[in-house]
Amino acid sequence: MSKIIAIANQKGGVGKTTTSVNLGAGLATLGKRVLLVDIDPQGNTTSGVGINKADVENCIYNILIDDIPPHEAILETKIDGLNIIPATIQLAGAEIELVSTISRELRLKKALGLVKKNYDYIIIDCPPSLGILTINSLTAADSVIIPIQCEYYALEGLSQLLNTVRLVQKNLNPHLQIEGVLLTMLDARTNLGIQVIEEVKKYFQEKVYRTIIPRNIRLSEAPSHGQSIITYDRRSKGAEVYYELAKEVLSYE
Numbered sequence: 662m663s664k665i666i667a668i669a670n671q672k673g674g675v676g677k678t679t680t681s682v683n684l685g686a687g688l689a690t691l692g693k694r695v696l697l698v699d700i701d702p703q704g705n706t707t708s709g710v711g712i713n714k715a716d717v718e719n720c721i722y723n724i725l726i727d728d729i730p731p732h733e734a735i736l737e738t739k740i741d742g743l744n745i746i747p748a749t750i751q752l753a754g755a756e757i758e759l760v761s762t763i764s765r766e767l768r769l770k771k772a773l774g775l776v777k778k779n780y781d782y783i784i785i786d787c788p789p790s791l792g793i794l795t796i797n798s799l800t801a802a803d804s805v806i807i808p809i810q811c812e813y814y815a816l817e818g819l820s821q822l823l824n825t826v827r828l829v830q831k832n833l834n835p836h837l838q839i840e841g842v843l844l845t846m847l848d849a850r851t852n853l854g855i856q857v858i859e860e861v862k863k864y865f866q867e868k869v870y871r872t873i874i875p876r877n878i879r880l881s882e883a884p885s886h887g888q889s890i891i892t893y894d895r896r897s898k899g900a901e902v903y904y905e906l907a908k909e910v911l912s913y914e
């Protein structure tokens with residue numbers, strides 16, 4: 662079985678990239694063949710797995726706009742079984758360039774269809790917006806993981822995201838499901854975190870992952886070393902929880 666999962670929330674800094682990289686690394690460590698797709702012009706997943714963006718020849722932009730075959734952009738990472746389609750700042754222009762393109766919402770779906778059979782999981786790291794790049798991701802995906810930061814206003818903006826999911830289900834991808842809601846950056850020292858957990862569970866019920874990601878300094882350090890938490894510090898709490906998450910995701914296969 663092969664599954665495409667988009668990691669989406671238009672809110673910035675909620676842990677989309679951290680989750681893409683470390684869930685991807687976790688699944689690969691558990692023996693799955695994983696492809697990360699960086700579709701954010703910030704390219705944080707790309708640098709987060711140790712790829713120097715200046716050296717990237719073909720990126721997701723060339724797939725979406727120039728129609729190059731996806732295998733020409735796929736790179737290996739330092740982790741066995743973990744590949745990536747990188748993003749560079751070139752992608753920033755795609756949002757506008759796609760407006761005048763035929764079947765512009767279906768470009769990623771078409772491309773990933775060509776390589777899907779080679780992977781058990783394809784994980785798409787979405788940008789913090791609900792524009793055409795996120796729409797492409799939701800259209801290509803079987804399901805979506807929504808990371809929610811355990812902070813004030815955690816649920817703010819979620820109705821827009823869920824509306825977008827419904828619009829995509831209705832018009833572009835009837836088969837799209839919510840894979841799960843992931844609580845991130847919990848600060849266990851505050852009551853606020855606990856309140857947010859309760860609120861989110863009331864809203865999403867059984868869709869909320871049992872695994873909750875705490876704040877962990879090692880998780881924030883790993884990207885600057887171009888590494889997943891699993892290679893950066895395997896014994897850290899961050900590695901432990903993302904490994905747990907990978908196992909939880911597999912348990913719903």
Ligand SMILES: Nc1ncnc2c1ncn2[C@@H]1O[C@H](COP(=O)(O)OP(=O)(O)OP(=O)(O)O)[C@@H](O)[C@H]1O
Pocket residue numbers: 672673674675676677678679680701703705787788789845846847874875876877878880881882884
């Ligand atoms: N559990 C965590 N503990 C500590 N720091 C974290 C944790 N998760 C993420 N961070 C840090 O918080 C910042 C935002 O996380 P991340 O880049 O994953 O969010 P994002 O949703 O991808 O952001 P953007 O919307 O800009 O793409 C990063 O500096 C990251 O290293």
Ligand SMILES: [Mg+2]
Pocket residue numbers: 677678679701705786787
């Ligand atoms: Mg990001």
